[in-house]
Amino acid sequence: MGERIDFKALAAKLSSSSGIAAKADIGSVAASLGLAGQPVAVGDDCAALPDGDGYLLFAIEGFINEFVAADPWFAGWCGVMVNISDVAAMGGRPVAVVDAVWANGEAGAAPVLEGMRAAARAFGVPIVGGHTNIRTDRGQLSVAILGKAKKLLTSFDAQAGDVLIAAIDHRGRYREPFNNWEAATDAPPARLRGDLEILPDIAEAGLALAAKDISQGGIIGTAIMLAECSGVGIDIDVRAIPLPDGVAIERWLATFPSFGYLISTAPEKADAVIRHFASRKISAAVIGTVKAGNAVAITDGADRIVIRDYAETPLLQLSRQEDAA
Incomplete structure (x- = not known):
């Protein structure tokens, strides 16, 4: 430098x-939810759930309203991408994502959904369902992911x-x-x-x-x-x-x-x-x-x-x- x-x-x-x-x-x-004392550690990029000789990885990301409003296509892309990054950070491989989308009508939802679809195609990770509300005046987005790992980071x-x-x-x-x-x-x-x-x-x-x-x-x-x-x-x-x-x-x-x-x-x-x-x-x-x-x-x-x-x-x-x- x-x-x-x-x-x-x-x-x-x-x-x-x-x-x-x-x-x-x-x-x-986490304190309000009373998560202390449970067997799954909280604070990592994903929750790591023991599964046979490996782990299921479970995570979710939400996006600030200003970001979704300013760049809805990229917000949709990031909904998929950042979840995949969280899985990779723990030594895992992504399996599938689900989404929750709020928008003002189909036209309001379209760029977010297009961004998600483009990322899912690019990364080869399917979107398998979610929750939709396109009868609201505010665009919001949250995306969750399931992954698998053989060994954890x-x-x-x-x-x-x-x-x-x-x-x-x-x-x-x-x-x-x-x-x-x-x-x-x-x-x-x-x-x-x-x-x-x-x-x-x-x-x-x-x-x-x-x-x-x-x-x-x-x-x-x-x-x-x-x-x-x-x-x-x-x-x-x-x-x-x-x-x-x-x-x-x-x-x-x-x-x-x-x-x-x-x-x-x-x-x-x-x-x-x-x-x-x-x-x-x-x-x-x-x-x-x-x-x-x-x-x-x-x-x-x-x-x-x-x-x-x-x-x-x-x-x-x-x-x-x-x-x-």
Whole structure:
């Protein structure tokens, strides 16, 4: 990263990020539902349900009204895509999705449904049903997915001594005005489907135990969630983060990529993990270290600033139940 940055200003911006702060809603809702003490861990990209010698993966995504109104076709596409990403993040393969759509008439629903249909075709994942209400004045969308995994990558298994890898497809552009980095809608379907095999292959080869899909909280927010679920600290070197051409680090750290993951793995396995992504022409690099502690911090080689200490300011307030006990 050759550009000069105001490191303290960057840290201040990240510390006050609305994308990160919004993740606190997950913990408060989980508490209201009384999810503590159940056998299925809450706080991961998907719920992992034991099934024979593997796991069923179950997840759902909802979209803010402003996004659905501003870009309904892409909202429909994302309804399928981000769920597939959550399944892949856990080392799984998608099986099928269902949707819930609210719209003002058939004309209001059409672009959302067209976007979903296009993504389902591109990724080869069928839409098998859902819920429809096209007699409302507000467009809304939620999509759920079922997947399967042979071996899991989780948010709960990052370990002190690991390195943190960021893997993001740079072959895209921003879908303005949001911080969505879009590298999928014009990609060849065969490439998209092949890229989805990377995380399951890593899991099944035993190259990592922990991973997380980079979400609306960006690289830093996702690292905080991974750290808190695993009960570790993470230091991220902003100089080590690869950037797409013309994109500033300040925006990149707040970006929600269409294909982006954090992987925590042992140092001796990092090169093999990176090669899996490089073989698909996806940027991957070690960007930090996992350590004992409760803080996620950024460093520029000279200074280190804590973005969040989750022991002092919890975010998700979720962990594997046996750990919490």
